[in-house]
Amino acid sequence: MCLSCFLVGQCGNQIGSVLWPLILKEYGLLQQESDKKQPFKKVQEDAIHSFFYQVPEKTISCSLDFKKSNLKARALLIDMEESVVQRFQTGPLRDLFDNACSLTNYPGSGNNWAVGYFTHGGEQKSIIKEMLRSAAEKCDRLHCFLQVFSLGGGTGSGLGSAILPLLEEQFPKVDRVAVCVHPGVNNDVVTSPYNIAFSMKKLVEYASCVFPLDNKAILDICDRLGAPAELKTWSPYKNINSVIAKMLLALTSGARFPGTLNLDISDIATNMVPFYRLNFLSSSLFPIKLPKANGFRIMNRESEQIFRVCAKENQLLRIDPMKGRLFGATLLSRSKAPLSDLRQNIERYFCSILFLLILYSALRFSLSPHTVIRTHGPYTWPHCKVFANIGSVSIIH
Amino acid sequence: MGNKHLRARSILVDTEDKVISRLKFLDSEPNAWSFSAENVVINNRGGCGNNWAVGYTECGPESCVNILEKIRKETEKCDNIMYFLTLGSTGGGTGSGFSSYIIEAIRSEYSHKVLMASFVLPYSDGDVNTQNLNTIFTLSKCYSVCDAIVLFNNSSIHKQLNSCKKFGYFDMNRFISEQLSCFLQPFSNFSSISGVYDILMPLISHPQYKLLALMANSSECHTKFNAISKWETLIRNLNFKLRKLDLPNVSRIRDTRLSNQYLEKCIANLLVCRGADSILTESVAKKHFGSSDYYPLWTPKSERFSHLYHNRKFCDYNEYALLVSNNRLICKDLNNILERGWCSYVHNAYIHHYKKYSFEQEDMINAFSKVENILKCYSSL
Ligand SMILES: Nc1nc2c(ncn2[C@@H]2O[C@H](COP(=O)(O)OP(=O)(O)OP(=O)(O)O)[C@@H](O)[C@H]2O)c(=O)[nH]1
Ligand SMILES: Nc1nc2c(ncn2[C@@H]2O[C@H](COP(=O)(O)OP(=O)(O)O)[C@@H](O)[C@H]2O)c(=O)[nH]1
Numbered sequence: 001m002c003l004s005c006f007l008v009g010q011c012g013n014q015i016g017s018v019l020w021p022l023i024l025k026e027y028g029l030l031q032q033e034s035d036k037k038q039p040f041k042k043v044q045e046d047a048i049h050s051f052f053y054q055v056p057e058k059t060i061s062c063s064l065d066f067k068k069s070n071l072k073a074r075a076l077l078i079d080m081e082e083s084v085v086q087r088f089q090t091g092p093l094r095d096l097f098d099n100a101c102s103l104t105n106y107p108g109s110g111n112n113w114a115v116g117y118f119t120h121g122g123e124q125k126s127i128i129k130e131m132l133r134s135a136a137e138k139c140d141r142l143h144c145f146l147q148v149f150s151l152g153g154g155t156g157s158g159l160g161s162a163i164l165p166l167l168e169e170q171f172p173k174v175d176r177v178a179v180c181v182h183p184g185v186n187n188d189v190v191t192s193p194y195n196i197a198f199s200m201k202k203l204v205e206y207a208s209c210v211f212p213l214d215n216k217a218i219l220d221i222c223d224r225l226g227a228p229a230e231l232k233t234w235s236p237y238k239n240i241n242s243v244i245a246k247m248l249l250a251l252t253s254g255a256r257f258p259g260t261l262n263l264d265i266s267d268i269a270t271n272m273v274p275f276y277r278l279n280f281l282s283s284s285l286f287p288i289k290l291p292k293a294n295g296f297r298i299m300n301r302e303s304e305q306i307f308r309v310c311a312k313e314n315q316l317l318r319i320d321p322m323k324g325r326l327f328g329a330t331l332l333s334r335s336k337a338p339l340s341d342l343r344q345n346i347e348r349y350f351c352s353i354l355f356l357l358i359l360y361s362a363l364r365f366s367l368s369p370h371t372v373i374r375t376h377g378p379y380t381w382p383h384c385k386v387f388a389n390i391g392s393v394s395i396i397h
Numbered sequence: 398m399g400n401k402h403l404r405a406r407s408i409l410v411d412t413e414d415k416v417i418s419r420l421k422f423l424d425s426e427p428n429a430w431s432f433s434a435e436n437v438v439i440n441n442r443g444g445c446g447n448n449w450a451v452g453y454t455e456c457g458p459e460s461c462v463n464i465l466e467k468i469r470k471e472t473e474k475c476d477n478i479m480y481f482l483t484l485g486s487t488g489g490g491t492g493s494g495f496s497s498y499i500i501e502a503i504r505s506e507y508s509h510k511v512l513m514a515s516f517v518l519p520y521s522d523g524d525v526n527t528q529n530l531n532t533i534f535t536l537s538k539c540y541s542v543c544d545a546i547v548l549f550n551n552s553s554i555h556k557q558l559n560s561c562k563k564f565g566y567f568d569m570n571r572f573i574s575e576q577l578s579c580f581l582q583p584f585s586n587f588s589s590i591s592g593v594y595d596i597l598m599p600l601i602s603h604p605q606y607k608l609l610a611l612m613a614n615s616s617e618c619h620t621k622f623n624a625i626s627k628w629e630t631l632i633r634n635l636n637f638k639l640r641k642l643d644l645p646n647v648s649r650i651r652d653t654r655l656s657n658q659y660l661e662k663c664i665a666n667l668l669v670c671r672g673a674d675s676i677l678t679e680s681v682a683k684k685h686f687g688s689s690d691y692y693p694l695w696t697p698k699s700e701r702f703s704h705l706y707h708n709r710k711f712c713d714y715n716e717y718a719l720l721v722s723n724n725r726l727i728c729k730d731l732n733n734i735l736e737r738g739w740c741s742y743v744h745n746a747y748i749h750h751y752k753k754y755s756f757e758q759e760d761m762i763n764a765f766s767k768v769e770n771i772l773k774c775y776s777s778l
């Protein structure tokens with residue numbers, strides 16, 4: 001089962017540069033010399049085709065290094081500037097990305113949606129189509145397209161929304177998941193309200209489901225976790241992006257690894273979108289551990305985690321799900337908690353809240369406990385996550 | 398069996414590989430069993446997305462020939478096929494939609510064999526958002542082609558297991574499997590070439606009533622009580638399960654004439670006792686289930702209640718009693734599912750997912766009316 005990951009625009013690619021090392025770590029493919037060699041687990045080996053393919057085709061050797069086992073990422077790096085994508089090509093991950101998988105151009109889109117959508121979307125259309133085709137060809141079972149971009153700029157929002165219709169046209173049955181970054185209240189681009197509005201229209205129509213993420217909400221989470229101040233200045237997005245990357249890992253974990261109740265991306269797309277066009281889902285994540293953050297907390301009990309993951313302060317959007325009306329909620333837990341405990345806790349905490357659920361969503365929530373994949377040191381985190389579809393998210397026509 | 402290696406006579410079907418890849422395929426130990434790797438059919442598309450229509454309109458037609466071929470090969474190894482049994486859930490997309498298609502295909506291929514489907518109904522308070530629609534579509538397709546449908550309800554299994562502290566799907570599945578295997582294994586007071594057919598026949602004597610419910614009661618520990626009184630308790634408890642649920646303290650009502658008013662109507666009951674001294678349970682069983690108050694007048698007297706037993710110890714239980722019943726209690730579940738299903742339908746919620754796979758409004762209305770009809774039959778008992 002393969003997931004194809006498109007990183008569009010500066011924001012998308014910067015998130016990608018945090019995401020891919022995390023993916024490599026999750027599969028145990030990124031090990032420092034000093035680390036003790038850990039055996040390659042069967043779950044990891046089975047799941048490796050989700051984010052990687054191998055050139056030339058051969059069975060995966062149990063090498064713990066992506067270079068030696070010749071693994072390439074199933075990713076397309078698209079930006080109309082060169083700087084960020086170039087950093088991939090010169091950085092430590094350069095062997096992970098095939099040269100044919102990146103597309104750059106000069107000049108950029110100048111934070112103008114129309115330039116991204118019409119100019120670049122028109123000019124690059126045939127090249128992108130070809131890239132999509134060859135990316136899909138490398139997958140034996142294409143499960144979903146994951147597209148990461150920002151709504152505020154020009155390339156991500158403009159070109160990103162031009163790619164969605166192409167996907168719909170060529171792969172009508174494959175789910176298109178858009179993960180898009182909303183600038184939030186600290187608006188740093190003057191034209192962003194336009195860019196957001198125009199791309200929302202395309203997202204409503206062409207994406208299977210959209211996960212909007214609010215930069216300000218995530219920044220607040222990072223502040224609360226005590227991220228060191230200097231990190232904030234020289235690389236403002238580093239912590240934000242690592243939260244987003246963790247959210248992406250959790251979101252796709254159900255499709256990649258076996259669990260007690262299987263939750264594929266298409267399950268999310270069916271369950272959380274009751275009506276055509278009502279496809280904006282909010283998400284939250286708990287607990288979050290940032291690299292180098294100094295405030296370190298004691299792990300909470302499982303029951304408390306379920307409660308905390310629904311709380312307002314852990315939402316990746318600036319909303320309070322408890323105050324809205326829900327069409328449905330999915331709890332995805334990566335922990336060893338048995339089903340009986342999870343259900344019990346959910347009943348206890350949700351009874352008071354979920355009467356707000358709109359009646360025709362027939363049920364309360366989708367529940368999918370996943371067993372933790374115990375692998376590599378710091379990256380096994382007991383981990384709860386709620387996706388809730390909030391009816392109050394308005395649609396711009 | 399000597400040192401033979403046992404292969405399960407079963408075919409595994411899914412639309413993604415993560416579950417099947419964890420099953421047991423190769424086991425070289427003597428007397429060990431495993432599934433056969435040849436009998437795996439995976440239409441790998443990353444699941445059906447909890448969408449019945451994907452399973453029924455896409456996966457079904459694609460993989461059907463392949464599956465029937467596997468079934469043919471498997472049946473050629475048997476000298477006498479007694480029945481086909483399917484296992485699945487109605488909440489998701491694969492177990493519901495894909496298996497509906499396969500069940501229809503098996504019926505048209507093997508029109509004279511007993512076809513028994515068993516489905517797990519989803520948690521009634523929510524599991525999958527499309528669960529009610531999926532369940533309705535599955536029942537509507539399977540009801541006309543299957544000989545019998547055994548329904549398990551995750552909610553009630555959950556409730557029954559709640560006494561042991563922690564459990565997961567594994568324990569729930571063992572619970573289900575024990576009941577099924579208690580029902581389907583050989584008995585000492587019954588042997589027939591046609592096997593299951595003769596046991597099943599009284600239970601499904603009327604073609605409108607095909608839904609079977611299994612209820613089990615067991616004792617594990619050795620107690621001071623003698624075997625007969627232990628059996629008596631087990632059987633009495635099973636009997637209580639057939640009383641109307643919404644009445645408080647029915648069990649306290651002493652007067653049998655009065656208490657019989659609260660009995661749920663049954664088409665037929667079958668009591669299976671497995672364990673030591675189960676041969677002695679005949680009269681107790683008759684006492685509890687023989688009463689004609691249970692059964693509608695039109696059911697033939699001889700078909701109403703049967704009692705089967707085997708003296709061998711079953712699993713780890715000293716005494717294991719199972720009631721296979723075709724009764725009105727199912728109305729509660731059906732009603733619940735239909736109510737919520739209609740609710741989604743009239744608000745047009747989730748409907749577009751089905752239409753995308755060309756399962757249209759008309760088909761849905763048809764499905765709803767079929768299930769309404771099943772409910773009507775049962776509630777008018
Ligand atoms: N008793 C029991 N119920 C299960 C188990 N696994 C899933 N379920 C129930 O089955 C429903 C979900 O259906 P699944 O079987 O996971 O779905 P599927 O048939 O594989 O279909 P897709 O995932 O949509 O392709 C829910 O109601 C679950 O509660 C299990 O092992 N035991
Ligand atoms: N979370 C996050 N947001 C970013 C990042 N880079 C840019 N943004 C946001 O994206 C918007 C600008 O879009 P950008 O991606 O730079 O423009 P593009 O390259 O033309 O698509 C602004 O609202 C930024 O706040 C990043 O690395 N992480």
Ligand SMILES: [Mg+2]
Binds near residue numbers: 262413444445489491
């Ligand atoms: Mg499945």
